[in-house]
Amino acid sequence: MTDHQKPTTSSPSSATHVEGREDKTGVASSLLKGLPTLLVLAVMGGGWMVMHHINSGGSSAEELFEVAEATAPSDTLVLPEGKLNAAKFQSVAAQAQNVQHVHTVPGRLRYDQTKHVDVKAPMDGILAELIVTPGEHVETGDLIAVLRSPEIGQARAEILKRQKERDIAQQILQRELTLAKNLQAVSAMLDLGKSVDEIDSAFSNRALGAYRQEILSAYSKMRLADELIANIRPLVAAGAVSGRTVREREGERQLAETSFRTARDQASFAIEQSKMKAEANVSEANRQLNLAWQSLETLLGYKENKDTVNLSNEDALSRLEVRAPFSGSVESQGFANNERVMRGDSLVVLANTDSLSVEASIRESDWSAVALQPETEVSVLVPALDDRVFTAKVRYFGREVQADTNSVPLIARIENSEGLLRPGMFVRVTVPIGEARQALSIKPESVLQHENEKFVFVDMNDGAFKRVGVSTGQASEDWVEVTEGLSMGQLVVTHGAFLLKSELLLQGEGE
The missing domain is CATH 2.40.30.170 (Efflux pump adaptor protein, beta barrel domain)
Structure with missing residues (x-):
């Protein structure tokens, strides 16, 4: 050990501090070393959860729909393809239509009222026969009932009387026409200078009435006067008869000719007058007969067939047939057979x-x-x-x-x-x-109502439907006017609109 190398000594507190630092550094190092492993485990765990969810039957399409529905606005519905196919929604564009209040x-x-009448008795009488019953259908002119009425008998008797008068008038007219025709033929022979014997022979079987004696007598006298003059003229020339006698014969002849001409003129005038009077009588007889028929038909209430009507006996004369004025059904009846009825009584209601x-x-x-x-x-x-x-x-x-x-x-x-x-x-x-006026309109089935608010669903395509509040105006069976909320051409759901309303309400309850 050298001089400059001195051993170091530490206090207890210093030693402890150093040991703590060393321990923390070791833990951090351990964590850093194990981080990759933790990340791998986390990824594996997440993958396992995903696979487990897939294997358990979860539908990614429904999850996506739920996500889309959760993020969609509250007034919009997004339906899956299954519901779209099942509901078969139909839409009609908002368009201009004629609307009218x-x-x-x-x-x-x-x-x-023109086809509902009481068929009434036209006069007093006995209901001989009621032909129809309630509920029965009749055609125009069908027989409904038969009455016996003296008043009808009198009306038909008047017709018979007028018919006889008409027949007599027609016979007189026919005779006058024949006399006029024959007299015209006589006049033609007289103009030809035929003898009286020839005229008598030609008209021996032809009617001339009183005109035969009047005309032929005057004609015969004139012819006789002519013969006398013709016979006396030679005697005058021989001096056997005086001229005065000739003049007397000629005067007689002129008187005879005058009488003859007067007779012819009077006959022509008389025959013409008689013919005109006969024609007037026939016309008057026809008028009276027509009036009699009209009176009868007024009582009957219908026109009788004049060619086939039976007027041969008293029963036929008093028979009154009540016929249907139009085709229809018998609603009710008021009388039974053989009951007495008064004028105006309702027989049946037709x-x-x-x-x-x-x-x-x-x-x-x-x-x-x-x-x-x-x-x-x-x-x-x-x-x-x-x-x-x-x-x-x-x-x-x-x-x-x-x-x-x-x-x-x-x-x-x-x-x-x-x-x-x-x-x-x-x-x-x-x-x-x-x-009527033009206005933006939609189908009536498109308009829904909830809590006093009217609304429709607009088809936004791709399974999306938007709830749109609207105000409506005039309505008809086919169209409803929209005054606010929509614009021209927007597709509005018709079929399936109520289903969308139910879906929207369920979505609101879920929230």
């Missing part, structure tokens, strides 16, 4: 329900509907037929405002070809108010 009012179905009337009241707030033109279509909902909707056409609006309801009646015609509608049914009538 409508108002639904209560109403009733009624008989068409109705045709192929079309009915819809009656509704339009109140003051909807009086603009009164401007609707006839044949305008209105919708009629029938609750009794599972809310089935029919179409009716406006016939007219009442002119008078009803004081108790401050409304005017609406009458529309509704077809009932299926026979489902019955008079008295309660209905709801939807009446258009004002003019």
